[in-house]
Amino acid sequence: MTTMNRQILLASRPTAEPTADNFRLVETPVPELADGQVLVRHHFLSLDPYMRGRMSESKSYAQPQPLNEVMIGGTVGEVVASKNGHFKVGDQVVGMGGWQEYAVVNADQRGVLQKVDTTHIPLSAYLGAVGMPGVTAWYGLVKIINPKAGETIVVSAASGAVGGAVGQLAKARGCRVVGIAGGPQKCAQVVEELGFDACIDYKAHGDAKALSKALKEACPNGIDGYFENVGGMILDAVMSRANAFSRIAMCGMIAGYNGEPIPMAAPQLILVNRMKIEGFIVSEHMDVWPDALKELGMLVASGKFKYRETVAEGLAAAPEAFLGLLKGRNFGKQLVKLV
């Protein structure tokens, strides 16, 4: 009996804001496994802002997602068939299986499929707090911002998977942590659930000047480190409160993902305040993953680390869930549950 696999392909490239029409759901039979291959049934797909960049053809740090192929993305699931000595049926695994119900993985290639232990850590967390978003937070905070106890750290998209991790890792290092998020509900959650010292609703502030004033109140000693996920007026407002020798880890600029101009108003502040700004992509720093995952895994397993998940049900819901993520409709990690 042939197992059928449902997949979502990139059907067309968005010209500005992406729409559901850019995706196409298809059904194809799962092929026979060759030697060395493993068949994984996906339990969860990860949806992440970086995927927006891959949908476009413009020059970026990664190759564009090819048209008419399965959308890329992180996945967790269970091995349901194996012709590979390292994996057996029932193994729980994390990989880059893409937007589909099953993936045939050439598991001989080192690193493409990792067995994970779900005794103390839920499977879905390997796509969030103990996965790529967690390590992203860890790298930018620890390796670029390098915070000292007592410093003030600000993070935008604070209620997202990355932002929430940044704040909690910074709190664990003795920092004052201030989030920026969209809407009073998200801000309340960031403070009450995630333990940030304060969170500013950028939607309640019409321009960089108003946001700067709110930041001044929340950061009476100025800002020493900033983890950037958004760009635009939020970056301008943060820079206006930056201290001497402050550091900005540039992780994402979702404000410009559809091609909107997002100039930095006052780059002279980099000089005046002797700031350091560094862009990074976590997949280029594989050497830090073990250290980062160790800290993140211990925090999650011990229950000290809080995170939320927004879960869409079924593969067909992935495109709308992804479009919602780009509009900030999710709380915490955006997942699609398939099993």
Next chain:
Amino acid sequence: MTTMNRQILLASRPTAEPTADNFRLVETPVPELADGQVLVRHHFLSLDPYMRGRMSESKSYAQPQPLNEVMIGGTVGEVVASKNGHFKVGDQVVGMGGWQEYAVVNADQRGVLQKVDTTHIPLSAYLGAVGMPGVTAWYGLVKIINPKAGETIVVSAASGAVGGAVGQLAKARGCRVVGIAGGPQKCAQVVEELGFDACIDYKAHGDAKALSKALKEACPNGIDGYFENVGGMILDAVMSRANAFSRIAMCGMIAGYNGEPIPMAAPQLILVNRMKIEGFIVSEHMDVWPDALKELGMLVASGKFKYRETVAEGLAAAPEAFLGLLKGRNFGKQLVKLV
């Protein structure tokens, strides 16, 4: 007999572009020396872009220059009287004597006055290639850009004291070096005298797009390091040609010194290209001065290092010479000769 000292004070702060009216020349008697003091007769004053920042009251990395006090600035000269055991009449010295013919220096304070050797290095060079501008070039290039042989390094204000040093230090490290300067004469000098591989006249290019095209031709392998003295459209153009993992040392942004807005058009390139941008002030890195001065001194003494000086004659000429420097009228180091 009392010696008279002529001094230039900051009389008022500029509201936009500074003018000669912001300065006032006064004549005052040189006071008697107290124990530990040294009287220095200045041979040369240094004029530098950073002084523009000090004229304003706005927040910057340094205190504003007080009104009705002698304009600050680097000086070289000769000891003409001494009540300090470490200095004797005839010693040649470099210090921060300011815009005046004589300075009374409390020479017990470490570092305020340095004896220099003029056997192989002209006295004036201690204000340029073997002084603050040279060390500024060295710090930004070596400590921030950290160039590797074969990389392409770009520097703006390439014919200035700092820019010329950046290019020659980068050439000595095996880099391709491209300057940006204003006007065909400066560009010719940068290539023919200073040995840059190419120099682009930004005045011949109306906007960042045109300048970007010129940079593409001059930098066929893209740009790995940029030493920023100007800002504005030059920064935008350079960023449009920046390679992955490129570094920008932010030393000055003269385009915005009079308060003009100088937004950075596309900060998302910092992320896309995983760039590092760092602002610095050389006086905060005194630990590198010995290493830097050693390399610069050897290069100058051996004749390998080329530099030009633009020399105004007499203290009264200092304000106009300074205003000319801000407009880019100088070639190389701008000095005022007093003796």
